Amino acid sequence: MMEIGILGGTGPAGKALAARLASVGLDLVIGSRNRYRAMEACDGLIERWGDRQLSIRPADNVGAAAAEVVVIATPWDAAAETARSVARHLRGKVVVCMSNAIALVAGEFQPLVPPRGSVSASVQAELRDAYVAAAFHHVPATELGNLDHDLASDILICSDHQRATVTVSEIVREIPGARPLDAGGLSNATAIEAFTAVLLQLNSRYETRVAVCFTGIDES
Numbered sequence: 001m002m003e004i005g006i007l008g009g010t011g012p013a014g015k016a017l018a019a020r021l022a023s024v025g026l027d028l029v030i031g032s033r034n035r036y037r038a039m040e041a042c043d044g045l046i047e048r049w050g051d052r053q054l055s056i057r058p059a060d061n062v063g064a065a066a067a068e069v070v071v072i073a074t075p076w077d078a079a080a081e082t083a084r085s086v087a088r089h090l091r092g093k094v095v096v097c098m099s100n101a102i103a104l105v106a107g108e109f110q111p112l113v114p115p116r117g118s119v120s121a122s123v124q125a126e127l128r129d130a131y132v133a134a135a136f137h138h139v140p141a142t143e144l145g146n147l148d149h150d151l152a153s154d155i156l157i158c159s160d161h162q163r164a165t166v167t168v169s170e171i172v173r174e175i176p177g178a179r180p181l182d183a184g185g186l187s188n189a190t191a192i193e194a195f196t197a198v199l200l201q202l203n204s205r206y207e208t209r210v211a212v213c214f215t216g217i218d219e220s
């Protein structure tokens, strides 16, 4: 079974993704700068979903980077540095970045423009020998991590590498209610990361959590 490591996997996004992917039978490694925080995160998930026998284990970020596919789930301004810190373990691998550069200013979510236009592009710049994809930016951790409900969301994926888009699409297809959509090259991550600020603003304004579901795409 494919093993997926999550760098910064102890936050809400990383834990939610770990639970969801483990629930469909994948092997997950929650990484952290501190192995004990990873242990706590794993214990919490296993306690919450004890009946589901999730395959989730703790590691430091280096341990998580040893997995076959690696996800970066740190705050946006730590993503490139975290990628750099484990770069030699990521050569030749598919690396998924889900970080959004967003600031909360006076109660309003605003997109920031990180170096190279997106967090994902700045991660790809650090990982010349890896295949970086941007994905999962717009899925709220609460929905992603609630295994009692299917997801009901499209997942926009962009990458400059076909291999990365195909691999992430295959992973997403395993998740009930999730539809992978190939949203083009990594330059489009700029728009997706920034658009997530709009979604967060909608959530705040309408006291809900919106999902991205596009009409008009023939699934046959």
Ligand SMILES: NC(=O)c1ccc[n+]([C@@H]2O[C@H](COP(=O)([O-])OP(=O)(O)OC[C@H]3O[C@@H](n4cnc5c(N)ncnc54)[C@H](OP(=O)(O)O)[C@@H]3O)[C@@H](O)[C@H]2O)c1
Residues within 6 Å of the ligand: 007, 008, 009, 010, 011, 012, 013, 014, 031, 032, 033, 034, 037, 038, 073, 074, 075, 076, 078, 082, 098, 099, 100, 101, 136, 137, 138, 139, 140, 141, 142
């Ligand atoms: N929360 C959501 O609903 C959601 C949904 C989709 C995408 N995202 C994106 O996913 C990313 C993570 O979101 P989150 O809410 O889980 O964030 P978070 O809780 O602030 O951070 C996640 C983890 O990153 C690690 N971290 C924090 N600062 C770091 C640093 N300076 N260097 C290295 N690692 C650091 C921490 O793990 P350790 O201390 O254990 O190392 C932390 O638990 C964000 O960029 C966000 O935009 C979030």
